[in-house]
Amino acid sequence: MNYKQFSHSPDVSLSDENTSMMYGLGKASLKHLCLQPALQEVLNLEAQHIIQLHLFLIQHSDPHQTTKQCITCTEKLIEAIILQLNESEYDRMPAIFDLEPYHPCLRREDGVYCLLRVDLHADEDNELMQLIRGYSEHTVKHFNYTYLQRGVCVSTTCRDFMSDKTEVISRVEDLGGILERCLNESLFKQHGLQAKLSTVYNCDKQNDEITYDTLDWIVAVCFLIILAINIIGSCYDYFCLSKMDKNNKENRFLSSFSVFRNWKWLTEYSAPEPRMEKLKGFHCVKCILMFFIMFDHCAWMNVTFTNYPLDYERYYDTWGYQLVNGGMMLVQMFFVLSAFTLAYNLLLKSEKMPLTWAIYPKIILLRIWRLSPAYAVVLAFTASWLRHAGGGGDPLWQLAGGSVAGACQRYAWTHLLYFNNYVEDNKACALHTWYLAADFQLFVLGLAVMVGTRGRTRHVALFVLFLIGLLLPAWQVWLQDLDAIVLKKPEFYRSFHNSTFRKMHISGHANIVCCVFGLSTALLVYRLQKNKVDLSRNKILKHMCxxxxxxxxxxxxxxxxFYTAERASLLTRMTVAALHRVVMATISSFVIVALVMRINKPISRLLEWGGWAVPGRLSYCVYLVHLNMVHVLLARRTHLSQVSMYNLALNFVGVYGWSHVVALVLHLLVEAPTSRLVHAATAAHLKTA
Incomplete structure (x- = not known):
């Protein structure tokens, strides 16, 4: 019988006249479909479980069938889903997360602590297992309760399952068999369910020692060299340059690594082109976007290994959390800003030198040099020392830290070549840096348009790219049966697997529309400035701000x-996939025009406040390092967390603060020196190109 999906809720019973059945193109109440007691018998559920039932019929049904006919019809046609459970029903299911005390376990002489995953199974007529499967089927808002993640002190919890109870448990080879028998008996006694061990993430022993491999020492030596060069450069600046005669030639390499000069460059830098000064409001925009992106990533800690996952699932029904769930769209603003900055810079340079294909590879190399040094340092740390941060002695360390390091050891090269967003197997290494890869790909595309086209040809090229960027996401949704947007389902935070995220959201081709809007906005702003148009006099635009x-x-x-039990139609998904980036890009373009043209003076003054400059210039390094802070905080956890806005806010404050501290060091020691060095080395060549 096919009743994979059935629905529970706290207040309504099967006999409620308001409970309805969808069939064909219309609705009929259950009392007209003669399913009240009969359906209850067919589904083999107790009355207290069947609280709200939404039935979706695959075919038409005759509302005047007899009860017997209706039962037969039900067996063939009904698919339902458990949308909601009250707390008493929810508590019947085994907890999907559990962490036994970690440090007391390893203080034992033969202490062994394992973090593992077990899959649940039972007989087909097991009512609780049906409940678990039905509840888990609502994947949009519910975790998958058919498997559990547990931290188990084998030495105390499972010692009785050893064949030789006198044997030192840390030397036992069949730990997997012991764990499976142990958890199987425990779950069967408590819930009548059976467990099959599927994964052992790690087992820590009392006498384990931290080991450092060759990569760790190579990275450590590289970091010491970087530190030494900065110390030498700072000493050279402080003791030599201050006393050097103006006729003496400055060592540009050493002075580029002066912390004093880099601090001054960070806090006092001004653009050489006056029109570029009009973009200083971008610092505020970047700060705001980084705030929400980091807040979204900190929410990860509120999802996994929590003491009561139902509390998190309930957040999906609050309007505030719906804003957070849609927050992944905000990154599209970065694509528009990046494309605008590229095109606007090139338009200003075109006044002094022609834009030819000769400068194309030079600008690409400059872009790589601008992004890669700080990026490489973060990747090197993530691949090596991240797994040792804080000592590495906690139950979740291997899962949250070690797995990330292992992935970076394997895939770091794809990051530095900026195509990691197309490597589907890379699910853990610097997950957030998909944006850098996509942005670089769009940078290469946008640069080709600006260098290779002029006048009407450029407008035609942008229009063609717009159509491609509009149709590609819709076509991909149709071809691969994807969602219109990334649905941040609870299970995404346990496995980081989401087809829409992996195949479409993080790709460069899906964000072409944002690039086109950024380039077009730069052309518009440049023309408005050349014609000295004053948009601040337009009251409609002023109020639109x-x-x-x-x-x-x-x-x-x-x-x-899209967070409903019934999936949106293919046409709806294709339409939204095509248009939602257009809407966000349109808003982003309006923000850019409003800032640069100073349409609304009060808003412009707020966004151009000088206090935004330093955190705005640090935003790239903050973006690079902040997710490692999340990994460390999650990996250091020794107990289940409580889902609450207070805990989320507390974690966010810590991540936000420490990310800026580390980003400041990274900027002063790596990003700023390399940027100043390449600027000094290539400025003359660009002027004569």
């Missing part, structure tokens, strides 16, 4: 329509 934030909130909240 106040609706930007509400407009973004409405767009993010609109994602809630």
């Amino acid at each position: 106040w609706f930007v934030v509400p407009g973004v909130m409405v767009l993010l909240a609109s994602c809630a329509v």
Whole structure:
């Protein structure tokens, strides 16, 4: 019989006249379909479970069938889903997360602690297992309760399952068999379910020692060399340059690594082109976007290994969390800003030198040099010393830290070649840096358009790219049966697997529209400035500025329509996939025009405040390092966390603060020196290109 999906809720019973059945193109109440007691018998569920039932019939049904006929019809046609359980019913299911005391376990002489995954199974007529499967089927808002992740002190919990109880447990070879028998008996006694051990993430022993491999020492030596060069450069600046005669030639290499000069460059830098100064409001925009991106990533710690996952699942029904769920769209603003900055810079340079294909490879190399040094340092740390941060002695360390390091050892080269967003197997290494790869790919595309086209040809090229960027996501949704947007389902945070995220969201081709809008906005702003157009006199545009934030909130909240039991139609998904980037890119372009043209003076003054400059310039390094802070905090956890906004806010403050501290060091020692060095080395060549 096919009743994979059935639905529970706290207040309504099967006999409720408001409970309805969808069939064909219409609805009929259950009392017309004669399914009240009969369906209860067919589904073999107790009355207290069947609280709200939504039935979706695959075919038409005759509402005047007899009870017997209706039962037969039900067996063949019904598919339902458990949308909601009250707490008493929810508590019947085994907890999907559990961590036994870690440090007391390893203080024992033969202490062994294992973090593992077990899959649940039972007889087909097991009512609790049916409940678990039905509840887990609502993947949009529910975890998968058919498997459990547990931290187990083998020395105390499972000693009785050793064949020789006098044997030192740390020397036992068949730990997997002991764990499976142990958990199987425990779950059968408590819930009548059986367990099959599927994965042992790691087993820590009392006498384990931290081991350092060759990569660790190579990275450590490289970091010491970087530190030494900065110390030498700072001493050279402080003791030599201050006393050097103006006629003496400065050592540009050493002075580029002066912490004093780099600090001054960070805090006092001003653009050589006056028109570039009009972009200083971008610092505020970047700070705001980084704030929400980091907040979203900190929410990961509120999802996994929590003491009561139902509390998190309930957040999906709150409007505030729907805004967070839609927050992945905000990164599209970065694509628009990046494309605008590229095109605007090139348009200003074109006044002094022609844009030819000769400068194309030079600009690409400059872009790589701009991004790669700080990026490489973070990747090197992630691949090596991240797994040792804080000592590495906690139950989740291997899962949250070691797995990330292992992935980076294998895939770091794809990151430095900027195509890691197309490597589907890379699910852990610097996950957030997909943006850098996609942005670099769009940078290469946008640069080709700006260098290779002129006048009307450029407009035609942008229009063709717009059509391609509009149709590609819709075509991909149709071809691969993807969702319109990335649905941040609970299970995503346990496995980091989401087809829409992996195949479409993080790809460069899916964000071409944002690049086109950024390039087009630069052309528009440049023309407005050349013609000395004053948009601040336009009252309509001035008032529209106040609706930007509400407009973004409405767009993010609109994602809630996809968090339902019934999946949106293919046509709806294709349409939204094609258009939602257009909407976000349109808003982003309006923000850029409003800032650069200073349409609304009060808003412009707020966004151009000098206090945004330093955190805005640090935003790249902050973006690079912040996720490692999340990994460390999660890996250091020794007990289940409580789902609450207070804990989320506390974690966010810590991640936000420490990310900026580490980013400042990374900027002063790596990003700023290399940027100043290449700027000094290539400025003359670019002027004569």
